[in-house]
Amino acid sequence: MEFKLLRIDLTEWRAKEEVLKDGIMRKYIGGRGLGAYLAMKEIPPHINPLSSENKIYILTGPLTGTGAFETGRYHVVGKSPLTGILGDSNSGGQFGPWLRFAGYDGIVVEGASDEPVWVSIVDGEVRFHPAKRLWGKGVVYTEKKIRAEMKTPSEHIGSVLAIGPAGENLSKIAAIMNDKYRAAGRTGLAAVLGYKKLKAIFVKGSRKIEMADKKKFHEESKKILKKIMEHPISDALGKFGTAVLVNIINAHGAFPTKNWTRGTFEKAFEISGEYLAEKYLVTNKGCWGCVIRCARVSKVDSGPFRTPVSEGPEYESIWAMGANTLIGDLKALIKLNYLANDLGFDTISLGNTMATLMELYEKAKKGELPEDKAKELLDLLEDIAPEWGDPHAFIQAIWRAAYRDGIGDLIAEGAKRLAEYFGSPDSAIHVRGLELPAYDPRGINSMALSYATSNRGGCHLRAYSVSFDVLGVPEKFDPLAIDKRKVELVKYQQDYFSVIDSLVLCKFNTFATDHTDYVEILKAVTGWDDLTADELLIAGERIYNLERLFAVREGHGYKDYLPKRLIEEPLPDGPAKGKTAKEALETYLPYYYELRGWVDGIPKKETLHRLGLEEFEHLGA
Ligand code: SF4
Structure with missing residues (x-):
């Protein structure tokens, strides 16, 4: 090829x-x-x-x-x-x-x-x-x-x-x-x-994509399509979009609320995919070649949050800019989503950063920040008062962040740098500087391992263990039970998702498929006739290790950890009340390293040899 x-x-x-x-x-x-x-x-x-x-x-x-x-x-x-x-x-x-x-x-x-x-x-x-x-x-x-x-x-x-x-x-x-x-x-x-x-x-352009065996490609493509279409999650995503997760994750007490200080949001239903479908949905939409069509097309007709017909919002955007900042008005979230897209922000990072700002503002007013930093924050905010749940303050802040005006200059740096600057580093909920997405690992404990070991920083798309801890795919686990089989599944997902991201497929395929489903279709396209399922999964493992080596090379970013709040502060509400992510992380991590062939987050030289990464051996442990 x-x-x-x-x-x-x-x-x-x-x-x-x-x-x-x-x-x-x-x-x-x-x-x-x-x-x-x-x-x-x-x-x-x-x-x-x-x-x-x-x-x-x-x-x-x-x-x-x-x-x-x-x-x-x-x-x-x-x-x-x-x-x-x-x-x-x-x-x-x-x-x-x-x-x-x-x-x-x-x-x-x-x-x-x-x-x-x-x-x-x-x-x-x-x-x-x-x-x-x-x-x-x-x-x-x-x-x-x-x-x-x-x-x-x-x-x-x-x-x-x-x-x-x-x-x-x-x-x-x-x-x-x-x-x-x-x-x-x-x-x-x-x-x-x-x-x-x-x-x-x-x-x-008009270039045709060449393939080794067109007939076989069409046969294999149909087999995968059948699996996707028959899976119930595909149907739910088409009907309600990714925000179908709002009520589900909230019911598990793992819906991070008020900058990760709570696990449930009382206005969850009002920002859910079901509510969006009832009130503001124009139609659903798909990416090129998609049959699931999870994308939302929405609009708000009138009022202060009037928004033209546009796409979104997705579950992560609704959560980050909504529950995490206590904004429970879906009209406001549609507007914020539109602005974030048009100005070009990552909504997960932006929502987390605004939640951090709201917490810093609250601390400044209560005298819980260093005095000079509290004064500087209040000065920089000028006419913005970022109170919890206030969409108007969020809208003002988003514009300033886009053009680095006043406080916007620090918001544009992300939650970690913002919180560190004002002397309250634990107000930023991130791993390796990347703000976390919408699943609290105190309520879904496999996510503790997923976040801590994610190579690009805290992320749900390296391993989406919500699939087995909450959605029962491929089998149902108790999200609060410590179970070392979850470690094996997290590692499998990390390797399999590396394959999916390298084939460049939508991750929503993975509810219905595993790595074995892509061998024959890949042979049909590439002509790699002796390709095996094992080879494909090992390629995923190779990619996961290589990404880790980049962090080793840079001299940082390979330590696996979770934010202090998730380790030390028990959830105060919901089904996971009293839980932290400490026990899960401490139990899972050593077994994970054993399965990966890593020492303290660094791949062993023998692991690199097994994966054909000899040219990077000097970075191994
Ligand atoms: S390809 Fe994936 S993300 Fe895009 S619309 Fe389809 S299901 Fe949604």
């Missing part, structure tokens, strides 16, 4: 093609795995992520755009300005397939431009366009202008990836957006594009 990269040199405004060898693709598959490998080889150790030496890899996978289901995604990799280790993020919409149709399987963004620029790629032709008039503008306006210039008004043809003012102003919690409302949100990689002054990329 040939994998064609386009290297875009922004310093010189030049582009060149490069064909990757089949051996590299088979070892790292594509997407996340290939990005991790290229980043290890090409990004020098210890560089400032916001420098021209950093690179951004925008990659598809071997199944992207083939017509197989749930394959309309792409993956972004680079050194994260938020965490200082390897960052990556995944997004749906249409950009991934259209990038392949435009003639390339991936883009490597290198160097840095002196002035704002956007790039068009149409059937292999690459052009650089000055972007001064787009700089400072929102994502929606940017897409509209670029489509007009490319004479491609139909949103079904071609795709635009863009950053908003947040990325331009180097916010460490900025998201790379595409198709206006889809976000590669996590780890702040939009700030790297902002540093490089790359405002947007437009892709369009």
Whole structure:
């Protein structure tokens, strides 16, 4: 299989093609795995992520755009300005397939431009366009202008990836957006594009994706489709979107509320997927090639939160900007979601950072911050009073964060730096600098291990152990019971999800499938006729270890831990009342290291040999 990269040199405004060898693709598959490998080889150790030496890899996978289901995604990799280790993020919409149709399987963004620029790629032709008039503008306006210039008004043809003012102003919690409302949100990689002054990329083309055996591909594709369509979770996601989880997670007492000081939110139903469907839903929508169609299209017709027809909000956005800040008005959350997308923020990080700000504000007023820091905070806030549950203060703050105005300059840095600056580091709930998502590990104890060992920082998408602790997939566990079999499942998910992110598929496939389901379809596309299920899973394990080695190389980010609040403060309410995540983490971690072949978070040399990572042996324990 040939994998064609386009290297875009922004310093010189030049582009060149490069064909990757089949051996590299088979070892790292594509997407996340290939990005991790290229980043290890090409990004020098210890560089400032916001420098021209950093690179951004925008990659598809071997199944992207083939017509197989749930394959309309792409993956972004680079050194994260938020965490200082390897960052990556995944997004749906249409950009991934259209990038392949435009003639390339991936883009490597290198160097840095002196002035704002956007790039068009149409059937292999690459052009650089000055972007001064787009700089400072929102994502929606940017897409509209670029489509007009490319004479491609139909949103079904071609795709635009863009950053908003947040990325331009180097916010460490900025998201790379595409198709206006889809976000590669996590780890702040939009700030790297902002540093490089790359405002947007437009892709369009008519290239057909070649495959080794088309007939077999269609047969295998149908088998996977049947599994996805027959799974009850697929049906629920289509009807109510990801926010179908609000009531479920709240009922388990694991719905982080008021900056992770509680596990239940009394207004959960009013911000749920069911309520959204009843009140504000226009229709549902899918990424390219999707049959589940979990995306929401919503609007608010009138009032202070009037919002045009737009996509979202998702479960994570509703939670982070809602329960975690005590905002229980869905209209306000639709508005906040729209603004966050248009200005280009990661809603998980933004919601957590605002919750941290609200806690700091409360502490400042109660005299619980160092005196000088309390005074500085109150001065910087000017006319904003970020009280718990106040959407208007949130809206004011979001604008200031996007343009780094006043207190916005610190909000743009993310929760960890904000809390540290004001002398209250434990007010930020993060792992490795990445703000945590919407599942409290005190109420779903397998998430303690998932978060602590997640290579890109605290994240639910490296291992979604909610699937077995709450949803009963593949089997039901008690979310509060300590059970070492959960460790085996977390490790399996981390390896399997590495495969999924490298094939660049939607994770919602994984409720209905396991790694064995993708062997035959991958053979049909790539011609790797002797591929086995074991080889595929080992590729996932290789990728997981390689990402960990990037952190080892940087000299930090490989210690596995949880925020102090989750270890020391018992939940005060709900079914998990009285629980912390301490016992789970202390029980699970040693067994996890044993299964992984790691010592204190660092892969052993023999593990690296077993996984074919000998060239990185010097980083092993
Ligand atoms: S299930 Fe949702 S996120 Fe996944 S491909 Fe479909 S619309 Fe996109």
